[in-house]
Amino acid sequence: MSIVLNGTTGITQPSITTSFGIPVGTTAQRPSSPAVGMIRYNTTNFEYEVYSGGDWFALTTQVVGIYSVEYLVIAGGGCAGGNGGAGGGAGGYRSSVVGESSGGGSSAEAKLAVTMGSSIAVVIGAGSATFSSGSNYSGQGSNSSLGSIVSTGGGGGGHGGVPAYRGGPGGSGGGGAAYGSYESGGFSAAGAGTTGQGYAGGSGNSGGSNIFASAGGGGAGAVGQSSSSNYGGNGGAGVASSITGSSVTRAVGGSGYQNSTGTSGAVGANSGRGGGFETASSQTGSSGVVIIRYTGAQRGTGGTVTSSGGYTIHTFTSSGTYTA
Numbered sequence: 001m002s003i004v005l006n007g008t009t010g011i012t013q014p015s016i017t018t019s020f021g022i023p024v025g026t027t028a029q030r031p032s033s034p035a036v037g038m039i040r041y042n043t044t045n046f047e048y049e050v051y052s053g054g055d056w057f058a059l060t061t062q063v064v065g066i067y068s069v070e071y072l073v074i075a076g077g078g079c080a081g082g083n084g085g086a087g088g089g090a091g092g093y094r095s096s097v098v099g100e101s102s103g104g105g106s107s108a109e110a111k112l113a114v115t116m117g118s119s120i121a122v123v124i125g126a127g128s129a130t131f132s133s134g135s136n137y138s139g140q141g142s143n144s145s146l147g148s149i150v151s152t153g154g155g156g157g158g159h160g161g162v163p164a165y166r167g168g169p170g171g172s173g174g175g176g177a178a179y180g181s182y183e184s185g186g187f188s189a190a191g192a193g194t195t196g197q198g199y200a201g202g203s204g205n206s207g208g209s210n211i212f213a214s215a216g217g218g219g220a221g222a223v224g225q226s227s228s229s230n231y232g233g234n235g236g237a238g239v240a241s242s243i244t245g246s247s248v249t250r251a252v253g254g255s256g257y258q259n260s261t262g263t264s265g266a267v268g269a270n271s272g273r274g275g276g277f278e279t280a281s282s283q284t285g286s287s288g289v290v291i292i293r294y295t296g297a298q299r300g301t302g303g304t305v306t307s308s309g310g311y312t313i314h315t316f317t318s319s320g321t322y323t324a
Contacts, residue, residue, distance in 0.1 A: 092171025
């Protein structure tokens, strides 16, 4: 088949019944001097895009007012166990950033399609500071959400005592405690994590010279470390994301009591970290965070707005609304 270039009517391709190709390439391979009306398929963003108004936009944005955003939704971390207990689990970690991972070893989720002018509720989960939520483990962190995308709060660490108790379930699970004897039927078991969000906590050990040693809470990137007979376990590793333009590790599990080495990763507010007992970490879980980004100039409103690497980024550290 031939392509006919008509000066008055544009491009025609007579008698075609299948398809014709358009330019395909990554974001980095965009034309250096684009002209209004250029169309191509972007293999970085997995979408057709058109050049208009000084920037590249997804074709759906120009036609029906829909565009895609990447997101990171992290819940609040669980509280460490009381009475020399175990580390809290990290808040659930859900990500749609291309090339990165969600929690629990899962691949990134699909991007979120938003309609221009629509409003999406954003909820930031608090870290738990509750030491007595239930009879055997501390409080679970609160959920964070971006519309219907919900990340589950981290599980609380098991309380130390006689007997010692299991960790609570959550986005990542709380660790199991240890102190002389085990919970009846529970054996200081780890709290379970949530599929696609985080890992389980570690299991408590008992019977050594240090009967206070308790396990670490689960992290978004790894299971919490079980305690030995003499030492508390580290919290599970978090997951690193460059959604804001630089790599930051979030959703680390808290360490168990009598842990001397601590864990690495972000500790402060809005990191989704589980409460732990190592130096520079409190027993309270950290609050969560919601981050949204999309290619090109700013289109939406809400949160703290920054830009990096050709993306506009909206960071929510408190609950609010994203208007697309």
